[in-house]
Amino acid sequence: MVYISRKEHFNAAHRVYNPNWSDERNQEVFGPCANPYYHGHNFELIVTVKGKPDPETGFVVDMKQLGDLVKREIVDKVDHRNLNIEVPFLEGKIPTCEVMIMEFWTILAPQVTALTNGRSTLHSLRLIETPKNFVDYFGE
Numbered sequence: 001m002v003y004i005s006r007k008e009h010f011n012a013a014h015r016v017y018n019p020n021w022s023d024e025r026n027q028e029v030f031g032p033c034a035n036p037y038y039h040g041h042n043f044e045l046i047v048t049v050k051g052k053p054d055p056e057t058g059f060v061v062d063m064k065q066l067g068d069l070v071k072r073e074i075v076d077k078v079d080h081r082n083l084n085i086e087v088p089f090l091e092g093k094i095p096t097c098e099v100m101i102m103e104f105w106t107i108l109a110p111q112v113t114a115l116t117n118g119r120s121t122l123h124s125l126r127l128i129e130t131p132k133n134f135v136d137y138f139g140e
């Protein structure tokens with residue numbers, strides 16, 4: 001089994017807060033991330049696909065096609081957006097890295113399988129929010 005990865009990039013704004021809580025409680029739990037005027041990040045998304053290379057192409061998945069898929073399905077929908085307001089698949093959710101990466105998985109996993117005609121599958125996602133903070137998700 002070979003694991004190959006593609007990295008894509010997007011900028012987005014968000015506010016991490018629970019609308020059911022008071023401002024004081026949000027400030028206590030989320031600190032500056034709950035700033036009512038939002039804040040932004042330069043996110044990086046690393047998509048890892050696993051499979052056996054196709055004997056006719058030597059590809060687990062065409063990285064260019066994988067990049068195009070991630071751009072079309074994720075980046076185009078979140079880049080330069082307000083994640084609390086403008087992204088339908090995050091509506092009503094707190095846009096933490098954990099919540100975002102799980103939504104990304106739901107969108108990407110079936111499409112990666114389709115892209116490779118079932119030869120390869122999505123193995124993991126890594127979402128990097130700041131130079132210090134990142135999350136991994138393996139779909140379970």
Ligand SMILES: Nc1nc2c(c(=O)[nH]1)N=C([C@H](O)[C@H](O)COP(=O)(O)OP(=O)(O)OP(=O)(O)O)CN2
Binds near residue numbers: 016095130131132
């Ligand atoms: N479990 C989570 N914790 C936090 C998340 C998150 O998505 N999941 N998000 C944030 C903030 O949105 C953002 O990441 C800022 O984090 P913070 O650690 O404060 O910023 P830095 O990485 O720049 O670290 P400094 O300590 O400020 O240098 C917070 N928590």
